[in-house]
Amino acid sequence: MSFVLLKKMFKQNAVLFWAFVAGIVLYYGLVVLMYPVIADMMEDMGGIWAEMFSVGRIDEFAASMLGEIVWMIGLILFIMLVFRLIYKSVDSGSLSMQLMAGISRKKYIVTSCVYLLLNLFIIFALVLGVGVLIFVALGEDFSFANYLNNVSLAILALGAVTAISFFLGVILAGKKAAAGLLIAIPIVLYMLLMASGIHSSLEFLRWVSVFGWFVPAEIAVGSFELWWLVMIGYMLLIAVVGIVSTLIFRKKNLSL
């Protein structure tokens, strides 16, 4: 790994990252201020909409704290980061200068992975910390263990989708027409999750979407006991995709 490169990645993407963090904080602010109203609105929307947004247990404040918007914000942020780190740096040719300074491809890709994991960890700490502070401040009755599981799984789900984006970035780097695909596939995964809630016959789509491997509301109320299995699944997916991406990138012909 290159610490100089890692530092540059943090500096280069700082504005983007903190803008998204501000978006999450803003979301929390809205949830805290408007929670009863939001809950009523979601109930008024009816079954399909509530199912589509996986907020069947919207009456649980803890579930709402980790709603779809946090996922959406995270999804957009991490797709953009992967796009900048891999696809754009190859497509624009700026990677050539860094490789010619003596950074190996393996180090570049490993440093990028570490950077993304650290960002995931910062988001995790932020969501966990701010959430707990809000619960305590509002005197809400909540289970820390359930909330921790919930946040951990949500961030790991984001990590898994980021890993898939990363893999696509490595595969598609240098193919100019493929940028749209890189952005579209993670969003399609998310839309599959939404579609799975429309009708029982589409339930299977939930398992195609890596987001659908768990339901946040179920964890929030402690009714989902297999959280550890899903967690291992996400970790394995991240590790395998990360290793495969590194191996491919090391051998890839780069049109720099």
Place this chain on the structure above:
Amino acid sequence: MSKTAVIEIRNLNFSYPNGKGVFDINFDVRKGQVVGFLGPNGAGKTTTIRCILGFMKGTTGDVTIDGLDCFKDAPRIAHKVGYIAGEPAFPSGMSGIEFLNFLINVRVEQQGKESSLDKKALQERMENLVKYFELDPRSKIKSMSKGMKQKTAIIAACMHDPDVYILDEPSSGLDPLMQAKLVEFMQNEKARGKTIMISSHIFEEVERMADRILIIKDGRIVKEDNVKNLKNSQRKIFNVMAPGIVKKIKMSKDFDVNVVSGDEVEILVPIDKVNMFIKELAKFDIQDVTQRTISLEEIFMQFYESGEKSPLLTGKGGVS
């Protein structure tokens, strides 16, 4: 590896899905030598350079620098090579000085343990290059002009004092004054024993720097020779003005004659026939005669317009 070869390419093949690529490329660049690599867009220059820099791996063949495999040992090769691209791309959001310092820090981090690389020495050389190329590195790269970006790329490639330079259209975007400075810099580097490979469409630049020329056409090396031989092997070009010369001329079939105007002709004379040509010329009432040596550009154009059997290259006579 040849005794003094620094860059060595053996049987390199690389093909793209559209059938283009490079085929059976073989050449060496010896230590201290400057090689000009000429060919139009799409001939295979950039693909060859990418294989030398380790960005691509040939389908078959070997590409080495100082005996190191350019693909497998790319990070080690990067310590030895300075690469200037014609259209350099930079990481976003950085100023010139931030970018150059970033590269210095990367080099020290990556090479520091296995070499005597000294951050202070690198910074000193960078500052000298900034002065030499008259760059203001404080502004953001994004807002720099094409020439300023090119200067930044040149400094980035030269500041670690590499042994080998790979230059791909290095003076692209530079004004004539800076182009001359770059040539002067590279000539100094050559005098210091550095090995240089230059690909450029500015033939004058290549002619001033190169000892040897490689011409690539449709992915194959079609000519490889040193500049002196290449030019001496070509015919001399004489422009002659004499009344009635066009009608009266009865030159030997060894000469090619192109009519310029009523009383002016351009005559291509093989090197070994110059004496004979002068004797023939003495028969005319000469008003003016000028002679020039064929330029590298003309040699190149002949290869591309009509192949190696062009009259200009082979000495086959004719009148047009």
